[in-house]
Amino acid sequence: MKPLSQAAADQFSTIQFLLTDMDETLTHQGRLSAETYTALEKLQTSGIHVVPVTAAPAGWCDQMARMWPVDGVIAENGGLFLQRSPDGLGVDRQFWHPPEHIEHVREQLKSIAGVVEKMAPDAQQADDQVFRLTSLAYRRTDNDADHRIVDVLRQAGANATINNLWVLGWLGDYDKLTMSLRVLANAYGVNAETAHEVVAYSGDSANDAPMFEFFKHTAGVSTVIDCLPQLPIPPQWITHGPGGPGFVEFSNAILRSASTNARDASER
The missing domain is CATH 3.90.1070 (Hypothetical Protein Ta0175; Chain: A, domain 2)
Structure with a gap:
């Protein structure tokens, strides 16, 4: 686990999706800051698909899916996926269970x-x-x-x-990872092998362990250090700041890589 500040400028140049925990990863001390919300919007505007993957209840995630600048929300540790309906006025729900x-x-x-x-x-x-x-x-x-x-x-x-x-x-044989891979395949046509390269994940907690183990590009906000004994594999990177500020660091690193990649492509 290395400080995110040491990442190369093009470290995240393959990233097309950012999956992220919510509580104390997007939020800090229970609050979502304007800076974090703006970071989500910048990612979406740049073409990075953002999907919070959280243990939070469906009721909270319904509001997030409707109003936040995200592509959808995986709720209740993988129990269901909520996505804004095509007309933008409702939410479609896809449960793990039939x-x-x-x-x-x-x-x-x-x-x-x-x-x-x-x-x-x-x-x-x-x-x-x-x-x-x-x-x-x-x-x-x-x-x-x-x-x-x-x-x-x-x-x-x-x-x-x-x-x-x-x-x-x-109840059910799922967790954050298994539902994330199902959503990536069904909603975006991205298989597990491809996901390993094009998906980044940020989190801070023990239930993020499957995500830190599977994905190549992972970052823990600074408070992840508190649960390292419960993580078989730690995240690849750790941010300087906790919660929302740490997420902003990671999103900026991803956007910087996208910008570097675009500039290099235009010069070739």
Whole structure:
């Protein structure tokens, strides 16, 4: 893991897509700055496809997909992909599970939540739970309690992980990476081999581990250092700043590479 400031000017010249975590990667201390929003807009204007890939609930991501300068949003750690409809007035949703299975999944999650309530009575559902469609989320408290919830979720038949805000549970053989590869293939015609070269990823948390492992061009914002023990493979680069400021550093590096590549092409 090297400081991003040491990256060569053309380091990211092959990048066509920037996938990014949201909480404490795009945001900092829970807020999205004007500078970060502008960075998203500059990337989109330059032709870089931006897709946040987040554990945040579908309700939050619906608003992001409608109003932010992004190509779409992968929500709930991979449970669904939301994309602005062609007329720009609505949002199309593509779930990991077949549509006819969604209600059954929701009933199963409700049952698992009941198990957690009995086996870990101190667990508190996140205040955004009402906006979730494919997952369970619990407030983080302390390390032992958080891992107790993970254990109960798994014993009840769910997959589970921890990020910097929530303990997460879901049903289905997916994570951020598997859903990202599905979206890249189905929405953009980019297979996994090509994605390895043309996709960059930025993140800060343990549930970003599959993305850091798979993609070649990865950057952690500075706070990623706190979860390095949980990352089998760290990001290739680390920014100077945390959250939003760190993301702006990475987006500027990608845009600089695109500009260098365009200038070199015009001189040939």
